[in-house]
Amino acid sequence: MDESSLPTVHPPSLAGALPTGVTEIALEETASTNAHALELVKSGAAPHLTLVWARRQTKGRGRGGRVWQSPEGNVFFSMVLRPQADWGDLNQLPLVTAVATHAALRPHVPASRALTLKWPNDVLIDGAKVSGTLIESHRLTRRTDADRWSAQALVVGIGVNIAHYPTEGLIYPATSLHAAGSAVERDQVICDLAQALMDTLELWRDRGFAAIRTAYLDRAHGLGQSITVRTSLNLEESLSGVFEGLAEDGALLLRLDDGTVRRLIVGDVFFGAATPNPANAKEMP
Ligand code: BTN
Numbered sequence: 001m002d003e004s005s006l007p008t009v010h011p012p013s014l015a016g017a018l019p020t021g022v023t024e025i026a027l028e029e030t031a032s033t034n035a036h037a038l039e040l041v042k043s044g045a046a047p048h049l050t051l052v053w054a055r056r057q058t059k060g061r062g063r064g065g066r067v068w069q070s071p072e073g074n075v076f077f078s079m080v081l082r083p084q085a086d087w088g089d090l091n092q093l094p095l096v097t098a099v100a101t102h103a104a105l106r107p108h109v110p111a112s113r114a115l116t117l118k119w120p121n122d123v124l125i126d127g128a129k130v131s132g133t134l135i136e137s138h139r140l141t142r143r144t145d146a147d148r149w150s151a152q153a154l155v156v157g158i159g160v161n162i163a164h165y166p167t168e169g170l171i172y173p174a175t176s177l178h179a180a181g182s183a184v185e186r187d188q189v190i191c192d193l194a195q196a197l198m199d200t201l202e203l204w205r206d207r208g209f210a211a212i213r214t215a216y217l218d219r220a221h222g223l224g225q226s227i228t229v230r231t232s233l234n235l236e237e238s239l240s241g242v243f244e245g246l247a248e249d250g251a252l253l254l255r256l257d258d259g260t261v262r263r264l265i266v267g268d269v270f271f272g273a274a275t276p277n278p279a280n281a282k283e284m285p
Contacts, residue, residue, distance in 0.1 A: 011055055017191045019198055023047055027054040032061050033078035034136050034157035041080055041138045041153040048082035049198070053190050060159065063134055064268070073163030074176075075189050079197055081154045087201075088209045090149040091265070092250045094120040097133050097156050099215045100200035104192040105131065105160070108177055108184040116221035119243075119252050119269050123160075124221055127271070128175035131160045158193055162186050172270070213246055220246075222271045229254060229267040239264070240273045 011026050018024055023046075030036045033052045040046035057070030070076055083090060098121035109115045109125060116124045123131040139152035161176035162184065177184055204212050217223060220243075228240045229252065244253040244261060251263040 014053075014187055014191060017187070018051065019191075019195045021049050021198070022194050023050045025050065025052045027052065029056045029058060030054045031059040032057050032157075033076045034061060034134060034155050035059075037078040037080050037155045037157075038136060038138060038153075041155070046080040046153065048080065048084075050080040051190075051194055052078045052080075061134060061157075062132060062159075068132065068134075068159050069164075069166045070159070071164045073186065075158070075160035075162055075186050075193070077160070077190055077193055078155050078157040079194065081156060081201075083151055083154065084205070086205050088204055089249055090151065090154070092204070092209045092212065093154065093156070094133065094135060095209075095216050095246070095250045096200050096204050096212050097121050097135065097158070097197065098123070099212055099219070100196040101131050101133065101158055101160075101193065102219050103200065104189065104196035105177070107192075108182045108189065110181045113180050115219070117216060117219045118221050119246075120250070122172075125175050125177075125180045127221070128173040129161075130165075130175050130177060130180070131158060133158045156197065160189055160193070162189060171268075209248065209250070213248075213250070217245060222269075225271065226273045227254070228270045228273060229264055230270065231264065231267045239267075243269075 011028055013024055013026050015024050033054050037046060037052040040050065054076045056072045057076050060068035060070035062068040098117045101123050102115060102117060105123060106115055113125050118124055121133040122129050134157040136155045137151040141150050143150055161174060163176060163178050165174040165176040222243050225243060227243045228238050230238045239254060241254040241256040244255045247253055247263055251265050254262045254264055256262060
């Protein structure tokens, strides 16, 4: 059975509090809000700015095929985007979503706590992960004439640890908003994420990627410091160097010991020169 035909009980709607233009699908439980949104896209039932959110996920998915633990109390948010003609390169979207998530969370994190971004789109509180984003696409194509990606639809899936965070089997430490001293509740964060995502998409469209890149670099964790980028799922392949910045297309720029600068378009970043131990790498929050 596909996601969209699963029986669901709908929790109270947030419609009154969501920005105008958002179509809300509120679910008690689903395997994954991203999977649910993609099924809606395939069935033609998901216009631009369809928001699928759920109280719980039973098979939450993270980047690199990892599991995203999804207990009730946290945010499971998937927004369907229909790429618009006046948007920039879709490779830049992960950084757009990172800037948006940061903007949505900043008011809810005590000022004494550092809120930073880990490339490409994790949000950290004092260095521990509080939010992750998985972007999935439907009918992704590359226009070779213009060297640009296009898609019929994209699903921006954002998970935010509000009340809970995982503590075992991690390759990267995690935290939650409540553990960091915030009293904010899930529904408020869902509404703020929707608004921030729409605002940041508008900024990207009106002022181009330069504005997003500047905002990102202002919030980037570890800029100018030693990092290790894991470039394979099993952690065995990694590159260490200095985090130099971001290229015009959002790629991470890594200065190696020999002085050359490598552009990386995928990978998991760790701070410091040490490679994480593969034996501990079961899941990432
Ligand atoms: C990561 O690995 O950091 C990305 C995690 C993304 C989790 C969110 S929760 C809402 C949406 N539905 C999913 O199954 N995954 C994303």
